[in-house]
Amino acid sequence: MVRRGWPMMDTRASILPLRLDRLGFSAGGADLLSDISLTVRSGRRLLVIGPNGAGKSLLLRLCHGLIQPNSGRVIWADGSVRPRSQAMVFQRPVLLRRSVRANLEYALSVSGMARVQRKAPTDAALRRFGLAPLARRAARLLSGGEQQRLAIARAWLLQPEIMFLDEPCSALDPGATRLIEETIAGFATEGMTLMMTTHDLGQARRLADDIVFLHKGRLVEHGPAADFFDAPKTREAGAFLAGDLLW
Amino acid sequence: MNSARSLLVGLALGLASLPAKAQEFITVASTTSTENSGLFGHILPIFQEETGIAVRVVAQGTGQALETARRGDADVVLVHARAAEEQFVAEGHGVERFDVMYNDFVVVGPSDDPAGLGLAETATAAFAAIAKAGSPFASRGDDSGTHIAEQALWETAGVKPAGNDWYLETGSGMGATLNTAAQVPAYALADRGTWLSFENRGDLEIVFEGDPVLFNPYGVMLVNPERHSHVKVDAGQKFIDWLISDEGQVAIERFTINGDQLFFASAKQ
Amino acid sequence: MASNPFVTAFELIASGNPELIQIMGLSLRVTLSAVLIGCLIGLPLGAVLALTRFPGRAGVIVLFNALMGLPPVVAGLLIYLLLSRSGPMGDYALLFTPAAMIMAQGILILPIVVSLTRSVVEDLWIEYEEQLRSLGTSRIRSVPTLLWDGRISLLTGVLAGFGRASAEVGAVLIVGGNIAGHTRTMTTAITLETSRGNLGMAVALGTILLLITLTLNGAAYGITQWSGGGGR
Numbered sequence: 001m002v003r004r005g006w007p008m009m010d011t012r013a014s015i016l017p018l019r020l021d022r023l024g025f026s027a028g029g030a031d032l033l034s035d036i037s038l039t040v041r042s043g044r045r046l047l048v049i050g051p052n053g054a055g056k057s058l059l060l061r062l063c064h065g066l067i068q069p070n071s072g073r074v075i076w077a078d079g080s081v082r083p084r085s086q087a088m089v090f091q092r093p094v095l096l097r098r099s100v101r102a103n104l105e106y107a108l109s110v111s112g113m114a115r116v117q118r119k120a121p122t123d124a125a126l127r128r129f130g131l132a133p134l135a136r137r138a139a140r141l142l143s144g145g146e147q148q149r150l151a152i153a154r155a156w157l158l159q160p161e162i163m164f165l166d167e168p169c170s171a172l173d174p175g176a177t178r179l180i181e182e183t184i185a186g187f188a189t190e191g192m193t194l195m196m197t198t199h200d201l202g203q204a205r206r207l208a209d210d211i212v213f214l215h216k217g218r219l220v221e222h223g224p225a226a227d228f229f230d231a232p233k234t235r236e237a238g239a240f241l242a243g244d245l246l247w
Numbered sequence: 248m249n250s251a252r253s254l255l256v257g258l259a260l261g262l263a264s265l266p267a268k269a270q271e272f273i274t275v276a277s278t279t280s281t282e283n284s285g286l287f288g289h290i291l292p293i294f295q296e297e298t299g300i301a302v303r304v305v306a307q308g309t310g311q312a313l314e315t316a317r318r319g320d321a322d323v324v325l326v327h328a329r330a331a332e333e334q335f336v337a338e339g340h341g342v343e344r345f346d347v348m349y350n351d352f353v354v355v356g357p358s359d360d361p362a363g364l365g366l367a368e369t370a371t372a373a374f375a376a377i378a379k380a381g382s383p384f385a386s387r388g389d390d391s392g393t394h395i396a397e398q399a400l401w402e403t404a405g406v407k408p409a410g411n412d413w414y415l416e417t418g419s420g421m422g423a424t425l426n427t428a429a430q431v432p433a434y435a436l437a438d439r440g441t442w443l444s445f446e447n448r449g450d451l452e453i454v455f456e457g458d459p460v461l462f463n464p465y466g467v468m469l470v471n472p473e474r475h476s477h478v479k480v481d482a483g484q485k486f487i488d489w490l491i492s493d494e495g496q497v498a499i500e501r502f503t504i505n506g507d508q509l510f511f512a513s514a515k516q
Numbered sequence: 517m518a519s520n521p522f523v524t525a526f527e528l529i530a531s532g533n534p535e536l537i538q539i540m541g542l543s544l545r546v547t548l549s550a551v552l553i554g555c556l557i558g559l560p561l562g563a564v565l566a567l568t569r570f571p572g573r574a575g576v577i578v579l580f581n582a583l584m585g586l587p588p589v590v591a592g593l594l595i596y597l598l599l600s601r602s603g604p605m606g607d608y609a610l611l612f613t614p615a616a617m618i619m620a621q622g623i624l625i626l627p628i629v630v631s632l633t634r635s636v637v638e639d640l641w642i643e644y645e646e647q648l649r650s651l652g653t654s655r656i657r658s659v660p661t662l663l664w665d666g667r668i669s670l671l672t673g674v675l676a677g678f679g680r681a682s683a684e685v686g687a688v689l690i691v692g693g694n695i696a697g698h699t700r701t702m703t704t705a706i707t708l709e710t711s712r713g714n715l716g717m718a719v720a721l722g723t724i725l726l727l728i729t730l731t732l733n734g735a736a737y738g739i740t741q742w743s744g745g746g747g748r
Contacts, residue, residue: 061646064650066646066649066650084652087650087651088650090646090647090650093647094643094644094646094647096644096661096665097664097665097667097668098664098665106651106661107651110651110652110653110657111651111652154651158651274612274693274695279711282696283708283711283712287696288696303612303693303695303698304695304696305612305693305694305695306694318600318601318602318603319600319601319602319606320600320601320602320611320612419711420711421711422708422710422711422712422713423710423711425713426710426711426713441712444712445712445713446712446713446714446715447713447715448713475601477601477607477609
């Protein structure tokens, strides 16, 4: 297990594994997610796949604590309601109207780090994600790929135990997508737990340790990626892998 | 962030703290005629030199100046509407009224004098001539001392000017009314002081003057400290005493515009 | 006798007429103070209105929107009645002082700043809410974040406030009294000099007022362009 957190961040008990207990969410009378129970284990790359409208993004938001479930519970190992040691990267990154560096420092500032302590981690993030030459540029003027890289750098800077990624490559070209995938794989080798949605089966094959397959708001399959792709247990999963299940 | 914050606070204090006037001052409610003519600009430095008291003049119409004093927002009031002043004192708002000076009203109008005011013997006759000819007349219409004097003249002339299309009520100060009169062109009743110092005359000139009913006396009063305990009695009384002293009276007489004297001392010693 | 007022104006400005400088300095101090106070109150208030929900919130929003159209003279009259010796705050002796003018102008500026801030912050919040909550930003902490990120739009509103305050004459005349050397601002002096037929001085003051407004707006436009990236 690699050391987690910057020297000045206090390291608490691990928040993983994350358990979802019969999670349900409905809006406007429609059940968007129901009866989701699963365990997200530490150090694994969990890919959430399924056709459009299956509830993939919603599941991530419930786990991350942005939305409260109507039923069931999200249970963190340390017993906290919404632990700090988690981060999320959105499909369309929301960057502050400031420089690249200021966007990174902002995340540290919110996490309570004193101003003088922010410089070293920020420099590290700029270097690691190849953003150093862009440090003074306005974040909003970066290309799509650069913006997503900054969003990921910002999430990484919080040194989360678990990072949620919601279709992080859906708006990017193949080159930028590859770069992001390499970055994500790098996180995993360092021991970070990942939970990520994608609509790209190739990406899921490349990145996943485990697969969660959702369909119409229900958890249909959950297991090691190799098993899922080689021999899906359900008719829906088979149809989805064959490209016959569109929603 | 901290330095930015302290900069902001510093800026706020710097902006808000206007030059501290430790100097003693009094507030005088007076009329536009005294202020606009430049009389105060002439006599106040002399008074301040001698006593060290600064005088802040709020120039308003006579009615508004009396109201300001009534509310206690001035220490001394110097206006020209005798009846209103006497009522002000009688009601206990002012301590005592002192004659200070007078100037006079003049009737100004287009140089070709279409209503023939040059031939009039009295101010009343002049006003009657304007009404008869239906020549444009610009009125202050603002309950100022000048406006009150003008209304009295219409009344003695037996004319009800309001509602006639030649009667233009500007509802504004003497200067603004003269600007209007110069543009129309129209007749107007003006105090001599404002007229002499007024530069944008256009085709206007004095067409009637000299009737004693046009004399315009100024009175000065200390606001009653029994009504408003904050009134600066000593400094205010010093100003009044100085105005009616030989020295103040001479200062008033010495004020001229292009060689013309505007105000005539009238204090009873 | 009346020479060309524009020539006179130019001479007055070129020679640095001390009365002109004094009036200009006072006007700037008063209006900038009012803008500053309006912002110190209006920016947080507008942001809080944008981010919170409470009973009567709609009423407060409508009130501030309506107050943007408050006739300056009415604002002046209210401050006058408040500060007059016969009024509730008479003991502070603030009538006919620059402080009174700052109050009057502040009241004119505040609704503009509040209403604009609320609308800007509300729009930004729709865009930022999920991201900020994800980062763990509290609502209170979101206020300065959103204000800073809306700075370009907010600057426009603050300038509108400055314009309204600096161009205003009725309110400052009532509460300031147009006392020479003490509460005479550019606008009240323009009114006075015009009524005296002293058009040269009036034009000179008007020219300076216009130049100040132009300079500020030019600077604001420059800032918008320069920081264009950050502002988008």
